Amino acid sequence: MTAPPICSSRSPRASPIRNTRPEVREQRATILIVDDQPANIHALAKLLKDDYRIITATNAAKALELARREPGPDLILLDILMPDQDGYGLCRELKADEATHAIPVIFVTALDQAQDEAKGLQLGAADYISKPFNPAIVRARVHNQVSLKLKTDLLEKIALQDGLTEIPNRRYFDRKLSQEWNRQSRHQQPLSLLMIDIDHFKPYNDHYGHGAGDECLRRVAQALAQAPTRSADLVARYGGEEFVVLLPDTDATGAREVAEKMRAAIHTLAIPHAYSPVSDHITISLGGSTHQPQRQRPATSSEALKQVADQALYQAKEQGRDRLFWRDIDAS
Numbered sequence: 617m618t619a620p621p622i623c624s625s626r627s628p629r630a631s632p633i634r635n636t637r638p639e640v641r642e643q644r645a646t647i648l649i650v651d652d653q654p655a656n657i658h659a660l661a662k663l664l665k666d667d668y669r670i671i672t673a674t675n676a677a678k679a680l681e682l683a684r685r686e687p688g689p690d691l692i693l694l695d696i697l698m699p700d701q702d703g704y705g706l707c708r709e710l711k712a713d714e715a716t717h718a719i720p721v722i723f724v725t726a727l728d729q730a731q732d733e734a735k736g737l738q739l740g741a742a743d744y745i746s747k748p749f750n751p752a753i754v755r756a757r758v759h760n761q762v763s764l765k766l767k768t769d770l771l772e773k774i775a776l777q778d779g780l781t782e783i784p785n786r787r788y789f790d791r792k793l794s795q796e797w798n799r800q801s802r803h804q805q806p807l808s809l810l811m812i813d814i815d816h817f818k819p820y821n822d823h824y825g826h827g828a829g830d831e832c833l834r835r836v837a838q839a840l841a842q843a844p845t846r847s848a849d850l851v852a853r854y855g856g857e858e859f860v861v862l863l864p865d866t867d868a869t870g871a872r873e874v875a876e877k878m879r880a881a882i883h884t885l886a887i888p889h890a891y892s893p894v895s896d897h898i899t900i901s902l903g904g905s906t907h908q909p910q911r912q913r914p915a916t917s918s919e920a921l922k923q924v925a926d927q928a929l930y931q932a933k934e935q936g937r938d939r940l941f942w943r944d945i946d947a948s
């Protein structure tokens with residue numbers, strides 16, 4: 617019996633959530649078949665093409681390129697004996713790369729000795745199939761691995777998404793901040809960070825109730841998430857009524873523009889707040905700072921950037937709220 621096709625929500629592999637609500641596009645899971653012999657690729661593709669989207673590579677370099685693309689494959693069927701780089705070497709590379717290590721690999725190979733299989737599994741392969749293969753067993757093993765991969769993706773997505781607002785959570789933000797910090801420092805590019813807080817949210821909750829408070833948080837989150845335009849920009853819920861924004865390759869001028877756009881977007885929402893001394897509707901305060909690798913002392917860290925933006929937010933509150941305050945990281 618053929619297992620039913622398994623569908624993937626196609627959320628990005630290495631970054632399982634987007635700023636905005638993830639678009640759920642039901643489509644078939646993708647399998648990458650890697651073999652230097654087109655006839656072998658054809659045999660496997662024929663077996664699996666009704667249930668999965670198939671992509672193929674006849675050498676390791678092409679396979680790596682396809683595996684690193686977004687969204688990546690959900691499973692790799694990998695031959696061992698290939699002329700340029702063998703399957704073991706490719707598996708080692710895939711498992712060492714943060715962008716590809718979570719993609720399950722099944723070796724499909726003519727090598728049928730126990731030590732060959734043991735070596736493949738020790739390198740991190742999920743399974744091992746010897747040729748000549750039994751079609752029903754291949755289908756079943758592929759199905760098992762793809763199901764497991766999609767369940768893991770879903771769990772990861774849930775773990776990194778804020779349940780109320782459906783934007784990324786603090787854990788995801790902290791992970792991205794440290795990645796982006798290292799990347800921007802390596803490439804000598806600026807990295808900007810905004811901390812945002814809803815003004816007088818306690819009286820809003822107290823007077824309109826927690827249900828209305830939750831709805832307000834959802835609307836503010838979605839409006840903030842829609843403000844930045846670049847795909848690398850990240851808006852996350854930092855906790856409570858606080859949000860945080862990471863803007864890679866963005867200097868202070870660009871980041872201030874994004875911040876003001878966000879402030880204006882919250883005004884446009886016009887959520888009534890009769891108990892705010894600042895305005896008759898919901899407003900936000902923002903604190904921002906930029907790390908310019910070529911300008912700052914080497915001792916500055918991503919934690920320092922966060923702290924400076926937080927101090928700036930405090931000053932925005934002190935100065936009357938509904939405003940952006942900018943603070944130089946060297947002023948800390």
Ligand SMILES: Nc1nc2c(ncn2[C@@H]2O[C@H](COP(=O)(O)OP(=O)(O)OP(=O)(O)O)[C@@H](O)[C@H]2O)c(=O)[nH]1
Pocket residue numbers: 780813814815816817818819821825826827828829830833855856857933937
């Ligand atoms: N409805 C709802 N309220 C929340 C949530 N998380 C935090 N809050 C509320 O957010 C409010 C935050 O209050 P404060 O920290 O005093 O800040 P504020 O009233 O916004 O005052 P300023 O920040 O100084 O302008 C508290 O009433 C929290 O209960 C949530 O998930 N849902």
